[in-house]
Amino acid sequence: MNFLETKILSDGIIKQGDILKIDNFLNHQIDIRIIRQIAQELKQRFHDVAVDKILTIEASGIAIATMLDHLYDVPVVFAKKSETANSTDNKFVSQAYSFTHKQLNSVFVSKPYLNPSERVLIVDDFLADGQAVHALIDIVHQAGGEVVGIGIAVEKGQQKGGRLLREEGYRLESIAIIEEMDWEKQTIRFRE
C-alpha cells in the first residue's frame, strides 16, 4: 500500500452515497507532508514527459498544483468555476456537472493563459465521473494545446471517469484508486 492509500485508510471517512471525505488532509485542512509526497509521486510518474504548463481547477487542486509546480518551475493555471460564464469575455469556457454541489458549472480559463502547442499536465485532487477533467481537456483543446498527462491524487475507480479517460487514450496516473468502499463496514479496497 502506498503513502496515500495508507493515509486514506487512517483518516478518510466514508459517508453514505459513496462519498469519501478526506477533508482533514486534502480538501479543507491540508497536510503539507502528504501534498509534498503527492507532488513528488506525480513528478516521478511523468518523469519522461515534457510539460510547459500545469492546469488545475479551483479550489483543492491548487495546493497540489502549487507544490508540483515547485518541482517543475513552469506556470500553473487554475481554471475558475462559476454558475454563469460567457465566452465573449476573452475566455475559454466549458461545462462540468458538480455531483458535490448538484449543479452545472461553467469552467473557464482566460485566453492569455493557454496557448497553442503548449504541453499541458492536468492535475486534480479527485477523479470520479471525470466531469471537471473533461472540461479542462476541452479547454486545452480549444486553446490548441496538447494534454500530455493527467495526474490525480484519488480516483474513485467505481465511477466512470478513469475508465473513459483511459479509453480515450489519455495518460492518466492516479496515486490511489478506490475499487470498493463499504459505508456500513467503513472499509476501502484499493486497486492493485
Place this chain on the structure above:
Amino acid sequence: MNFLETKILSDGIIKQGDILKIDNFLNHQIDIRIIRQIAQELKQRFHDVAVDKILTIEASGIAIATMLDHLYDVPVVFAKKSETANSTDNKFVSQAYSFTHKQLNSVFVSKPYLNPSERVLIVDDFLADGQAVHALIDIVHQAGGEVVGIGIAVEKGQQKGGRLLREEGYRLESIAIIEEMDWEKQTIRFRE
C-alpha cells in the same frame, strides 16, 4: 522597490473602478517564483512568531498558504465560501461581503480544524476592505484560538481594511501596499 512591487508594475493591469488585476501571476495563472518569494518574505517577517496553523480562504490564498506552509510544516486550513452555510453542521461560520462578486458570502471552517489556544497565522493574496480577513479572525475567535499575525501579498492601502486591522492591534504585514492607482495614466504609487 521590492520584488512584488516590481512585478505589479510590470504585469498588473489597472481597471476602472480602482481594480488591480494580477491574474497573470497570482489570481489565475500562478508564477511559482513569485509565490516562493512571497512565502519566504512572510516567513521572514513573522520569524519571531510561533505558529500552530495557517489559515487562508479559497481560492487564490491557497497557493500562497501552501508554499508558506512548505516552510512552516504546520497544517494549513482553507476556509470555504458559499452563498449559504449554517452553523448547525459542525462549522464555525462568519460573513463577508465580496466586492468582486457583489454578494454576501458565508465563510466557514469545519470545527475539527480549528482548536482552542491555537496560534493562527492568517494569510491571503489581497486585502482591500478587509471583509474576508475579518471573517477569518471571527472564526479563529469562535474556535478560541489566537490570531498571531496576518500576512498579505497585496494591500490596497486606499481602502480601509489595513487601517482598521492595525487600529485593532493586529500584526499585519503586507508585502506591497498600494497608496494610489491612476487608471487613466496606468500608474501605481506604493507606500514607502
